Amino acid sequence: MSSKFAIGIDFGTESGRAVLVDLSDGTELGEHVTPYPHGVIDEQLPGSGVKLEPDWALQHPGDYIEVLKQSVPAVIKQSGVNLADVIGIGIDFTACTMLPVDGNGEPLCFKAEWKNNPHSWVKLWKHHAAQDEANELNSIAEQRGEKFLPRYGGKISSEWMIAKIWQILNEAPEVYEHTDLFLEATDWVIFKMTGHILRNSCTAGYKSIWHKQEGYPSRAFFKALDPRLEYLTDTKLRGDIVSLGTKAGELTGEMAELMGLNPGTAVAVGNVDAHAAVPGVGVVTPGKMVMVMGTSICHMLLGTEEVHVEGMCGVVEDGIIPGYFGYEAGQSAVGDIFAWFVEQAVPAYVQEAAAQEGVSVHDWLEQRAAAYKPGATGLLALDWWNGNRSILVDTDLTGLLMGCTLQTKPEEIYRALLEATAFGTRKIIDAFQAKGVSVNELYACGGLPQKNSLLMQIYADVTNREIKVAASKQTPAVGAAMFGAVAAGKEKGGYASIVEAAQKMARVREETYKPVPEHVAVYEKLYQEYNRLHDYFGRGENQVMKRLKAIKEEVWQGN
Numbered sequence: 226m227s228s229k230f231a232i233g234i235d236f237g238t239e240s241g242r243a244v245l246v247d248l249s250d251g252t253e254l255g256e257h258v259t260p261y262p263h264g265v266i267d268e269q270l271p272g273s274g275v276k277l278e279p280d281w282a283l284q285h286p287g288d289y290i291e292v293l294k295q296s297v298p299a300v301i302k303q304s305g306v307n308l309a310d311v312i313g314i315g316i317d318f319t320a321c322t323m324l325p326v327d328g329n330g331e332p333l334c335f336k337a338e339w340k341n342n343p344h345s346w347v348k349l350w351k352h353h354a355a356q357d358e359a360n361e362l363n364s365i366a367e368q369r370g371e372k373f374l375p376r377y378g379g380k381i382s383s384e385w386m387i388a389k390i391w392q393i394l395n396e397a398p399e400v401y402e403h404t405d406l407f408l409e410a411t412d413w414v415i416f417k418m419t420g421h422i423l424r425n426s427c428t429a430g431y432k433s434i435w436h437k438q439e440g441y442p443s444r445a446f447f448k449a450l451d452p453r454l455e456y457l458t459d460t461k462l463r464g465d466i467v468s469l470g471t472k473a474g475e476l477t478g479e480m481a482e483l484m485g486l487n488p489g490t491a492v493a494v495g496n497v498d499a500h501a502a503v504p505g506v507g508v509v510t511p512g513k514m515v516m517v518m519g520t521s522i523c524h525m526l527l528g529t530e531e532v533h534v535e536g537m538c539g540v541v542e543d544g545i546i547p548g549y550f551g552y553e554a555g556q557s558a559v560g561d562i563f564a565w566f567v568e569q570a571v572p573a574y575v576q577e578a579a580a581q582e583g584v585s586v587h588d589w590l591e592q593r594a595a596a597y598k599p600g601a602t603g604l605l606a607l608d609w610w611n612g613n614r615s616i617l618v619d620t621d622l623t624g625l626l627m628g629c630t631l632q633t634k635p636e637e638i639y640r641a642l643l644e645a646t647a648f649g650t651r652k653i654i655d656a657f658q659a660k661g662v663s664v665n666e667l668y669a670c671g672g673l674p675q676k677n678s679l680l681m682q683i684y685a686d687v688t689n690r691e692i693k694v695a696a697s698k699q700t701p702a703v704g705a706a707m708f709g710a711v712a713a714g715k716e717k718g719g720y721a722s723i724v725e726a727a728q729k730m731a732r733v734r735e736e737t738y739k740p741v742p743e744h745v746a747v748y749e750k751l752y753q754e755y756n757r758l759h760d761y762f763g764r765g766e767n768q769v770m771k772r773l774k775a776i777k778e779e780v781w782q783g784n
């Protein structure tokens with residue numbers, strides 16, 4: 226039988242990326258990136274120029290369709306495969322990236338009467354303007370002793386569905402009123418491709434407080450938030466919730482023409498980027514933590530029971546791989562901290578030297594930082610430049626660097642920042658281990674493992690664990706393609722389960738990063754120091770970071 230193929234599409238923050246993969250061994254035959262024409266909308270609405278408030282981050286739903294229109298035909302062309310052999314499509318998305326739609330599934334922002342209202346647009350995952358609603362939600366949930374809170378590390382994020390919906394209700398009740406459904410963008414794109422509205426269990430579980438056995442929180446809880454929300458889950462959040470790998474439907478004639486595919490191609494239900502990356506690197510059993518390493522890190526892990534681990538983002542049954550409890554934790558800035566240093570804090574001589582050598586400032590600093598032994602800089606940092614997502618769940622915490630002298634060099638600080646993020650990951654691993662959720666092996670994917678080998682060696686040394694690195698640059702998209710192959714089914718040449726698909730298709734690089742015993746010993750001492758600073762500044766003993774923030778706010782408000 227000839228080879229069969231699937232397409233995976235990863236809808237990121239700035240662009241959408243498609244891959245076409247061979248189902249027999251996961252070989253990538255085509256890859257294409259479509260930057261979103263409207264990018265992240267955080268200043269003014271397209272067309273009307275209506276100004277947005279601080280902390281807003283929107284997207285244009287038409288940009289997602291543009292990705293389907295540009296990137297899918299491009300990967301078909303690159304690979305030269307026969308259309309009849311492309312049997313499945315899967316997608317993954319940032320989340321919670323959500324939008325209001327009308328009774329026909331049409332985004333409200335496409336309609337003349339709503340397009341000038343910012344609340345009718347897609348709210349991107351990093352839209353942070355619903356913090357007041359999130360704070361109130363958390364305090365009401367805590368007062369009521371809601372059982373769901375511990376599943377989310379004790380706090381529901383302002384990035385998630387309920388806080389965002391509540392913000393719409395508070396600030397634009399007319400938009401709320403006219404919304405038939407609030408959908409995750411991943412489910413909306415699947416609806417566009419197939420004509421079927423189905424909610425996936427991953428976003429429902431991690432972002433909408435849905436539980437496989439218990440469903441959504443009670444009507445009484447929603448009523449306690451706001452009487453107008455009492456029937457939210459029966460009305461604007463209604464709909465079937467199905468597990469990952471389920472076939473959502475088949476590509477409609479209209480979309481098949483737009484995407485250059487055959488109508489009837491199987492389409493899997495939507496998924497989330499970090500979650501699709503797990504089978505994407507071949508992880509389908511507990512004990513193996515997948516680190517999706519880029520601007521931030523998402524830490525993904527499977528378990529056989531629901532355990533409440535301090536500060537994790539969520540535990541969801543079937544949330545990553547059906548049959549397991551999927552755990553998610555994270556660090557809200559990693560690559561972004563290195564970017565801050567490179568852009569804001571290196572002296573001109575470093576930039577000039579890097580330019581003369583024809584390397585990036587990151588590479589220049591990495592080369593020099595690699596010459597230092599662990600502990601040789603005398604520096605230690607707390608990696609909270611963008612707050613702390615796990616395990617403290619506190620966006621008001623800030624960064625710290627200590628141990629500087631008049632001799633301290635930029636490459637030493639760079640190294641201390643790399644180390645700080647590794648300590649942050651170690652803290653997350655320790656939190657899981659403390660609750661009996663084992664982390665025996667580490668897998669890395671995303672941009673950072675491809676860019677910085679010193680960083681990866683430091684992670685191996687700090688965690689005292691071997692790290693395997695994904696072979697693909699587009700691991701989430703490859704994982705999405707695997708779910709597309711499952712949706713197509715075995716009889717069509719796909720796979721019966723995501724486990725089988727991952728076993729056949731996932732690829733990791735041959736070389737791994739192994740801990741060096743002498744490094745491990747020194748880092749163990751430094752980690753104990755990191756722990757002391759972490760608890761001192763992060764657990765309330767010294768609230769100086771929050772006091773500084775309060776003073777800053779006062780001064781700004783006085784201006």
Ligand SMILES: Nc1ncnc2c1ncn2[C@@H]1O[C@H](COP(=O)(O)OP(=O)(O)O)[C@@H](O)[C@H]1O
Binds near residue numbers: 518521588
């Ligand atoms: N050589 C490098 N070493 C460490 N970090 C790097 C290097 N080059 C770029 N970065 C950081 O990598 C991040 C981008 O990672 P990537 O995985 O490509 O993006 P994203 O998380 O948006 O998918 C940026 O924060 C950037 O500062």
Ligand SMILES: O=C(CO)[C@H](O)[C@H](O)COP(=O)(O)O
Binds near residue numbers: 320
């Ligand atoms: O919350 C998340 C997954 O649950 C991700 O952080 C979010 O989707 C964006 O990730 P990235 O910027 O790395 O693409």
